[in-house]
Structures are given as C-alpha cells and as structure tokens.
Amino acid sequence: MITKWEVLSLIWASGVAYTAPRILNRWSLITTCDPIELCQGCRDERRYVMQEGMTYEVMGAAGGPLQVLVEAFAWYLKPFLPALRRAAGRPPLPTCSKGSCLAHTSTRRRA
Incomplete structure (x- = not known):
C-alpha cells in the first residue's frame, strides 16, 4: 500500500528529474553567451549563477551537480516567487526581454 507521503515524494522527485535538465540547458545558454x-534579466540570472557556482566550487567535482540539485529541489516554489518577493518588500526579478536577448534566440533556434 502506497502512503500519501510516498505519492508526494514521487511527485516531488519527478519534478526534480524534469527540472534539472532544463536548468542545465538554461545555465549553459546564459553562461556561454557574452554578457x-x-x-x-538574463545578465542578472547569469551573475547569480556564477556567484553561486563560486560557492559550490569548494566542493570539487560534486559542487556543480549539487548546485543543480539544490536549484531543482525548489521547483514547486517558482510560481510563488513573485508573491513572496512582494510580501518581503523586495523588487521583482527582471525577466528575459525575449526579443533581442541572445539566450532567448539560441533557445528558439534549438527548439
């Protein structure tokens, strides 16, 4: 018999497995492009990823995968992030302009 916690854990693990490759693809796009x-929005995201990468760099080869997993663990909070930032009195995060942004055009070419 499967309990409700096992079902929730399965849903959460599926979300992590689905989100991790997407995060890797996105980070690959924004870190390989010229800032x-x-x-x-993408410049700010790139700066954040690079600063977090330096934090995980001390862990050696396990640092990169750990950084992706930590980011993917909170996939269910992404829709609530704007409301949480507003409640904390912080400005909203800038979003990708998608028109002239090289990271967006690279995504579109690959799709």
Missing part, C-alpha cells in the same frame, strides 16, 4: 549580448 553584453544578454538582456538585463
């Missing part, structure tokens, strides 16, 4: 060719 000048990115929009402000």
